[in-house]
Structures are given as structure tokens and as C-alpha cells.
Amino acid sequence: EDKVVQSPLSLVVHEGDTVTLNCSYEVTNFRSLLWYKQEKKAPTFLFMLTSSGIEKKSGRLSSILDKKELFSILNITATQTGDSAVYLCAVGPSGGGADGLTFGKGTHLIIQP
Amino acid sequence: DSGVTQTPKHLITATGQRVTLRCSPRSGDLSVYWYQQSLDQGLQFLIQYYNGEERAKGNILERFSAQQFPDLHSELNLSSLELGDSALYFCASSVGTRLQETQYFGPGTRLLVL
Numbered sequence: 001e002d003k004v005v006q007s008p009l010s011l012v013v014h015e016g017d018t019v020t021l022n023c024s025y026e027v028t029n030f031r032s033l034l035w036y037k038q039e040k041k042a043p044t045f046l047f048m049l050t051s052s053g054i055e056k057k058s059g060r061l062s063s064i065l066d067k068k069e070l071f072s073i074l075n076i077t078a079t080q081t082g083d084s085a086v087y088l089c090a091v092g093p094s095g096g097g098a099d100g101l102t103f104g105k106g107t108h109l110i111i112q113p
Numbered sequence: 114d115s116g117v118t119q120t121p122k123h124l125i126t127a128t129g130q131r132v133t134l135r136c137s138p139r140s141g142d143l144s145v146y147w148y149q150q151s152l153d154q155g156l157q158f159l160i161q162y163y164n165g166e167e168r169a170k171g172n173i174l175e176r177f178s179a180q181q182f183p184d185l186h187s188e189l190n191l192s193s194l195e196l197g198d199s200a201l202y203f204c205a206s207s208v209g210t211r212l213q214e215t216q217y218f219g220p221g222t223r224l225l226v227l
Contacts, residue, residue: 034215042115042203042218043156088156100146100158100171101216 002027006089006104014112017079021107023089024071033065033072034101036088043088046074076109084111116140117206117219125225131192134222136204138185144168144207145187146216147179151200162187194226 003026013019025033032050036043047056052067060079065072076083086108090101116139126132138145147159149172158171162181173179176194181187191198201223205216 036218042117042220044115045215045217048215090156100148100161100169101156102158103156105155 002091002102004089004091004102004104006087006107008107009105010108010110012110012112013079015079015081017111018075018077019079019109021074021076021087021089021109022071023073023104025089025091025102025104026070027091027102030067030091032092034090034092035063035072035074036090038086038088038106039084046087079111081111081113084109115217115219117142117204117217119202119204119219119222121222122220123223123225125227126194127227128194128196130194130226131190132194132224134189134191134202134204134224136187136189136206136219138187138204138206139217142206142208142217143185144216145181145185146205146207147173147187147189148203148205148218149200150203150221151197156203159189191224196226199224199226 005024007022032048034048035046047063049065055064060077063074086106088106090103092101118137120135143164146161150156159173160179161169165181176192179189201221203221204219207216
């Protein structure tokens with residue numbers, strides 16, 4: 001069974017701090033790893049990673065994938081209160097040929113002013 | 114706004130009842146995915162449709178079924194509802210079937226079974 005484990009489960013930091021969120025995975029037929037941000041509504045897409053060692057960046061957010069060690073990290077620098085959210089890591093496919101995603105339980109990030 | 118729409122936003126019903134959740138994918142997207150998010154299980158993949166055909170099943174109960182219509186909108190039917198079915202149900206869509214295409218999520222339907 002495919003498995004995605006995120007850590008920490010919860011993180012409280014002050015505005016301006018840098019945070020690193022972790023995602024490790026076990027999946028039968030890995031194709032991609034995705035990061036989503038979920039506030040009080042639907043998950044919104046952040047990054048998709050398919051190749052090992054390549055960093056994806058978008059503003060203050062960046063992510064890297066290590067396919068050998070089966071993990072990914074999401075970095076957020078100079079955090080702002082608007083970064084407060086649950087960050088979800090997902091890998092696919094879900095198994096059995098499905099193109100669905102297997103999600104981790106998420107990291108609940110709280111940025112205090 | 115992802116372009117994926119879901120109705121209704123909220124649904125409250127009783128155990129044993131049946132409900133239908135509706136999803137309209139982004140314009141041009143052929144794949145629709147259904148997910149269930151509960152506090153204890155997290156976000157779980159239920160089922161995928163591509164251009165009207167069922168493509169893959171995940172952790173979907175036999176009491177649940179889905180279909181995708183010729184106009185590509187999709188419906189998720191939940192029957193013989195139990196308290197444990199209370200959850201947020203998301204629909205997502207993508208252009209094709211390959212995971213290299215990002216899935217875009219709708220706003221979700223919050224189901225409460227009393």
C-alpha cells in the first residue's frame with residue numbers, strides 16, 4: 001500500500017522565520033510528487049516534482065525531491081501570516097493503475113505575527 | 114478560483130439516506146477525480162473518470178458510485194449513509210489522464226450525516 005508521511009504534523013513559528021516541511025513516501029510506481037496548500041477550502045497546487053535533485057521555486061517557496069532517499073522538502077523563507085495553512089504532500093499514482101493521488105496527513109503551519 | 118465547481122457547498126442529512134454531489138470540471142479537462150477528506154483519514158482518492166469512462170478506483174466503498182456525463186460533469190452518489198461518511202468531498206479535474214498534468218481542486222462539498 002502506498003504511503004506518504006509528513007512531518008512535523010504541526011508547526012508554529014514567528015513571521016519572518018524560515019520553515020522546512022518534510023515528506024517521505026513509499027509508492028509502488030512513482031511518477032510525481034506534488035505539494036498543495038490548503039487553507040479553509042480546497043487544496044491549491046504549489047509544485048509538481050518528477051525528477052530528482054531539481055529545485056522548483058516560486059517566490060519564497062521552494063521544493064526539492066530526492067528519489068533515491070524517497071523524500072521531498074518544502075521550504076518557505078521570510079514567512080508571512082498568509083502562509084498559515086495546511087501543507088499537503090501527495091504522490092502518484094495511487095496504485096492499481098489509478099491516476100489518483102496518495103496524500104499525507106499534512107503539516108499544519110501557523111505563522112504568528 | 115480553480116475553475117472547478119461543486120454543488121452543493123454544504124449538505125446535512127440523516128443516516129440511511131442517499132445524496133448526490135455534483136462536479137463540473139474546468140473547461141477542456143477530460144478527467145474528473147473524487148476525493149474524500151475526513152479528520153482521521155486525511156485526503157483519500159475515491160475514483161477517477163476520463164471522458165465518460167471509469168478509469169480507476171481507489172478507496173471507494175460499495176455504497177458509493179459515480180458517473181461522468183457526456184458534457185463531462187460528474188456526480189458522486191452516496192447511499193445508505195452512515196455517521197462515518199461525514200466528510201469534505203472534493204472533485205478535481207485535469208486535462209488528460211497522466212499525472213504530469215496537475216489536478217485542480219473544486220471548493221468541496223461538506224457532508225454532515227446525523
